[in-house]
Amino acid sequence: MEQGLNILLLIGIGIFFGIGGGKIFQKLKIPQVVGYIIIGVIVGDSMLGLFSKDIITLLTPINSFALGIIGFMIGGELKIDLFKKYGKEFFIILLWEGMATFILVTWVITWYTGKLYIGVLFGALASATAPAATVDVLWEYKTKGMLTTTILAIVALDDGLALILYGFASAFAKTLMTGHKFDFVHGVLMPIKEISLAVALGIIIGYVIYLLLLRITDREQILVLAIGAILVNTGLAALFRLDLILSNMALGIFLSNRAPHLSKAIFEEVKGITPPIYVLFFVLVGARLQLNLIPKMGVLGLLYILFRIIGKLGGSYVGAVHAKSAEAVRKYLGVTLFSQAGVAIGLAIAIYQTFSTLGPEGERVGNLVINVIAGTTFFVQMIGPPCVKYGVSKAGEIGKDVSAEDVFALHTVKDIMDRGVKLIHTNQKLKEVISTIRNSMHSHFPLVNNNMEFLGVISFNNVKDIMFEKELENLVSAEDIIPDTVYTTTPQESLKSAMDKFIFETIDFLPVLESEESNKFIGILHKKKVMALSQHKVIDQITSNIAESSGSGGTGIKELLQKENIIVDLKVADKREAINKMIALAGEDISDKEEIAEAILERESQISTAIGEGIAIPHIRSKKAKKTFLAFARSKTGLEFEAIDGQPVNLIFMIVVPDTKRDEMLKVMGKLSRLLKDKKVRDSLLSADNAEDIMSVIDKAGAEAKS
């Protein structure tokens, strides 16, 4: 019992100091994770000794649980659509960054130690990246964009690659050391089997949860269900010695894709309880680091760190160029992949356990691996998170993930509270109270006394018992009515916490009091107004995000429009002929051109896509298209297109988007309309001499929009 309570106290202290450390680092504009870890080091075994080795071992389940949650949350952000679209790109980058690091580190360590079997072991360890610390930075700074998405996918897949490389390297090193034959089963098949089993476990649990989810609507039970699922999944993964991060990622991926809407509540609920668990997790990561081992890593450790960084930077750059990734990914992915923690340490311990049974040389190798990884981990955990921040900030992805919650957090109650509201005073007679209630659209009224102190809320319910007693009307005053107590707010409170109070209230406003201490009534906060504000702001922010991202890299107009798909001088009799001519430009990417032309004309007959200013944008989404097709035709004389302004059109852009890419259509149209809003662009498109000139007009306009 004594021991048990001490653990609670320790956990509490860890969380408290952790938050403090995080806050200090936040002020220094360094990711809070670093603060948590440093606090961990201070309270840990190597300094204050508050968290002894025994305690840390005792807390291992919490550690696994936290990793499970992190895996689960990462999985929740990985949508199948994403892999359909970018799967190949991610895979190329993963192979490049992982293999480049593996080969470089293997090479340099072999060169330094003169032993290939030591080299490959370090090479395999070097490929691993810590998902937790990396992703935590993304969450802290609310990042969103192509780089963020790629980081999430790469750290998720990296875990699997590291396991495969480790399996291979460990079997290979054993062969080199002992001279036995290469163990194909342990070196290649086992790791693949373990990964498949981990994924299968996650999917099975996910399916069970999915079935249960269909029967549960209560939010609190959803949280219980989700936590139960993560616990069981993590527990089973440990029981079968499978990678628990992978299996929880699989669980998250399965749920978020199988039931995108239902599972939304799950991820929201889990996210709500995660902050203290993360803080504790990272404090424990720090507490486990042993400072006295840092000098022991020696030159070997420095070479390991240096070449691992070179491998990650170079590998991701080459991979991203090879995969034709967006500029942000090419330039900044590598710098975000430095962190290394649990996975590498876990593998190092596994190496120690396997090799220390292989005689004195094996034991030496095992010890070397443990010491070096323990030392280097401290270093990369310190530089890793700030580097992630640097990368995403350079890529301009910080603060792009806005939700209504964030809008609420930015505003306080005083921004939108109403001051002049209908009140009931204690000295009012029952008669007046009833007439106030009767003659108003509202159902609830704040009750105040002569000093404007708030006493509660009065509604029809509070007076219904005495309402029809005529004699009482002048006898009873509002003072005699017992009002309902409700949640209140203050002008300084953030809208976020004010919104939380509405969840528990049936009424649609909160009385605003002067401060926490004083009861002075100064106004009310309407729920409707808060909701309206959030929708407004979120839409604004999303629009500006789209505006910023258009024109930069990826699938801009410039990349979509091929020179061959431009008709400089369109000479046709009517709309139908124009559409047919343009669709004819599409290559094999569109299988049934006639059908698509018909579909476009069908849409045109319902509503013309001529949007005025001589522009028309006929468009369609179709199963017959394999890739997005964009064509441009210019008619010097103008073509009758039933435009809204009645004018003939000169500039026609045709868009055909595959049925699977639902969001692509709006993106392309948004970019086009932004481009064409500019009169200069329209004029240059009209006056351009040939297809090359037209391309360069679009190119230039795109570049300007970006700068």
Added chain:
Amino acid sequence: MHNGLNILLLIGLGVFFGIGGGKIFQKLKIPQVVGYIIVGLLLGDYVGGLFSHDIIETLTPLNSFALGMIGFIIGGELKTDLFKKYGFDLTHTHLNPSLLSICFGIDAYI
């Protein structure tokens, strides 16, 4: 290591079966807490044996934590004004069932 991780699995199973028991009792119009406790009895040392005495001992901190939270939440609902006006009236409390499930479930075996 081994023992520690099994604990996660056990907690997970406890939570799962707990919800199940709660649901059944909810259908029978009996408070879900009764379901949690009965599931606890079934899994506990005397019947199912899934939660051995040692395990329950290990989970004592969780139990204390849950009780602490419940106390905290109840305390949060009790404004001094409320006392002045009504004395004790606990109908206003919203307790978190997930905590309760753990707390009562474990309590049952002890």
